[in-house]
Amino acid sequence: NAGVMQNPRHLVRRRGQEARLRCSPMKGHSHVYWYRQLPEEGLKFMVYLQKENIIDESGMPKERFSAEFPKEGPSILRIQQVVRGDSAAYFCASSRQGAESSGNTIYFGEGSWLTVV
Amino acid sequence: AQSVSQHNHHVILSEAASLELGCNYSYGGTVNLFWYVQYPGQHLQLLLKYFSGDPLVKGIKGFEAEFIKSKFSFNLRKPSVQWSDTAEYFCAVNGGNTGKLIFGQGTTLQVKP
Numbered sequence: 558n559a560g561v562m563q564n565p566r567h568l569v570r571r572r573g574q575e576a577r578l579r580c581s582p583m584k585g586h587s588h589v590y591w592y593r594q595l596p597e598e599g600l601k602f603m604v605y606l607q608k609e610n611i612i613d614e615s616g617m618p619k620e621r622f623s624a625e626f627p628k629e630g631p632s633i634l635r636i637q638q639v640v641r642g643d644s645a646a647y648f649c650a651s652s653r654q655g656a657e658s659s660g661n662t663i664y665f666g667e668g669s670w671l672t673v674v
Numbered sequence: 675a676q677s678v679s680q681h682n683h684h685v686i687l688s689e690a691a692s693l694e695l696g697c698n699y700s701y702g703g704t705v706n707l708f709w710y711v712q713y714p715g716q717h718l719q720l721l722l723k724y725f726s727g728d729p730l731v732k733g734i735k736g737f738e739a740e741f742i743k744s745k746f747s748f749n750l751r752k753p754s755v756q757w758s759d760t761a762e763y764f765c766a767v768n769g770g771n772t773g774k775l776i777f778g779q780g781t782t783l784q785v786k787p
Contacts, residue, residue, distance in 0.1 A: 561717075590774065599680075599764060599779040600718075613774055648718065650775075663775060665710075665718040 561586075561651050561666035562631075569672045576636040576643070578669045582651030589632040590663065591624055594646040606632060639673045646670050676701045678767050680778035687755050688786050695750040695781050697739075697765035707748040708766040708775065709739055718764065724748065735759070757787045 562581040570576050582589050587608055592600040593616075605613040606626035617624065621639075626632040636643055649666045681696040699705065709721040722733025729741040739750045748765060762782050766775040 592775075592777075599678075599777040600766075600775075602774050602776065605774055662720055662723065664720075667717040 563666035580649030586651035678778035
């Protein structure tokens with residue numbers, strides 16, 4: 558059973574370009590979360606999605622960032638007009654259900670490292 | 675608002691030493707608590723979790739944590755660390771009915787052989 562798959566693992570973008578990060582949840586999981594880890598900091602929640610719906614985007618920057626989880630295909634985190642401060646590790650996670658309960662665990666992918674030059 | 679605080683940012687221990695990493699959270703309602711570990715260059719792995727019941731939770735690799743509700747704490751412990759425990763450790767809390775986790779800033783553990 559494949560885990561949460563993220564690609565690319567490493568992405569380099571020049572300032573002003575767009576970055577697209579993809580996440581395929583574990584099989585059977587319909588809930589996806591994106592987290593960002595800045596250097597020397599812990600993980601910060603960005604957005605929580607179910608298929609075709611954004612449930613909670615309270616951690617998303619107001620501009621340039623967007624996320625989707627279409628009916629078919631992976632979840633995409635899109636960053637437009639990247640700036641140096643966007644350089645970070647972006648982790649995707651998935652769970653079978655949204656509500657944490659016994660046996661329902663959030664599984665993390667290996668992360669995508671974005672470097673803006 | 676929920677928040678998680680990990681008091682130790684960087685811990686250095688010798689092999690066989692005992693480990694305790696502090697974690698305090700703030701949240702007014704029922705919470706679920708987690709410890710994750712991130713080995714160098716790898717993804718986060720769940721060490722243990724607390725939802726309800728026995729406040730002393732045992733996880734993988736000999737780790738355990740104790741939930742003390744009155745202190746809003748969920749400290750991670752291991753009686754005897756190994757060099758392979760060198761990693762970053764994150765405490766996280768989830769309240770409410772979503773899977774949204776609030777993480778602490780992490781503790782880097784370095785175990786010297």
